[in-house]
Amino acid sequence: MANAQPAKVIPITSAREDRARNDDGVPDRLAEALAYLRRRITGEYDVDEFGYDPELTDKVLLELLRPLYRHWFRVETTGLEHVPADTGALVVANHSGTVPVDALMLQVALHDEAGRAVRLLGADLVYQLPFLSHLSRKTGHTLACREDADRLLRKGELVGVFPEGFKGVGKPFSERYKLQRFGRGGFVASAIRAGAPILPCAIVGAEEIYPKLGDVKVLARMLGLPYFPITPLFPWLGPLGLIPLPSKWIIGFGEPIRTDEYDPAEAEDPMVVLNLTDHVRETIQQQLTELRLRRGHAFPPLF
Structure with missing residues (x-):
């Protein structure tokens, strides 16, 4: 189970580091991804209270x-x-x-x-x-x-x-x-x-x-939302209106x-x-x- 420790920011790797390879010839990003998956599966990661x-x-x-x-x-x-x-x-x-x-x-x-x-x-x-x-x-x-x-x-x-x-x-x-x-x-x-x-x-x-032009209050109440917005693109364009x-x-x-x-x-x-x-x-x-x-x-x- 994860141990409670103070939160800390994980440093971000540079583009040069991302392109580097380890001694086995495996791209660092792939190696990092595999190591990350291993930690998630084994529970070797930190969370706070x-x-x-x-x-x-x-x-x-x-x-x-x-x-x-x-x-x-x-x-x-x-x-x-x-x-x-x-x-x-x-x-x-x-x-x-x-x-x-x-x-x-x-x-x-x-x-x-x-x-x-x-x-x-x-x-x-x-x-x-x-x-x-x-x-x-x-x-x-x-x-x-x-x-x-x-x-x-x-x-x-x-x-x-x-x-x-x-x-x-x-x-x-x-x-x-x-x-x-x-x-x-x-x-x-x-x-x-x-x-x-x-x-x-x-x-x-x-x-x-998402410029809000109107509000459908009936739908908002039905869905339990504070408002149901009408914008220039939503809901007229369907899912595209969510961009x-x-x-x-x-x-x-x-x-x-x-x-x-x-x-x-x-x-x-x-x-x-x-x-x-x-x-x-x-x-x-x-x-x-x-x-x-x-x-x-x-x-x-x-x-």
Whole structure:
């Protein structure tokens, strides 16, 4: 059975290393794949107390996402110097896109560009679906609740949260890049209790991948979903309508907002939490405006 150990990022091999061969003449990538399969079969891999499997995340999930990240969305990152190298922080980002692809792209960005595994806090709906719940925990995500957030931050993990929730990811295209309400500020309270900095993050590009023009509320209720979107391509083109549009993305990390200057007891003060929540929200809204101007056209040529 796998032993519980702190999560760690698996280093990514370079293209030169991928082309190299071992002493037996077997391509390294094939040898690595066989070694990976052996470890999975024998159970010789590490997971932590939350179920996070860093090797599965890097070698399978992120490997599937990297072509989208690098070639389809052509994601550009800014402000990586603000991401702490090895200490805890709470990454707070806007949420959009009809389908939460932005969470996955943020995970790739932090892993590949900053060398940090981000532990994303997910909505209840994710953990009500058997397969998705298991996969989410394997890839480092956990339920968006006070207990899990506090434990991860105190362990020095990089924790990611999308305070807009489904209000943000499911908003109509006409309200793109306008932040929705940030809830009750539970994420701010967790950061204050842990004394962890809040890292504001703005994601530009997700709004255009599935422009939501309408919502079939009857179907949404029947399927138990927060909404059933109508986009320019879905459901009119069937499965082809599920292909995201190739918008240009920028993920920007702002200057950390310190919380270690607060007394941990202030996490229970609604006014303190509300004021800091509003400050974080305004900071991200300003970042979004600046990054949109920097990006320019949403659909520059792919090639």
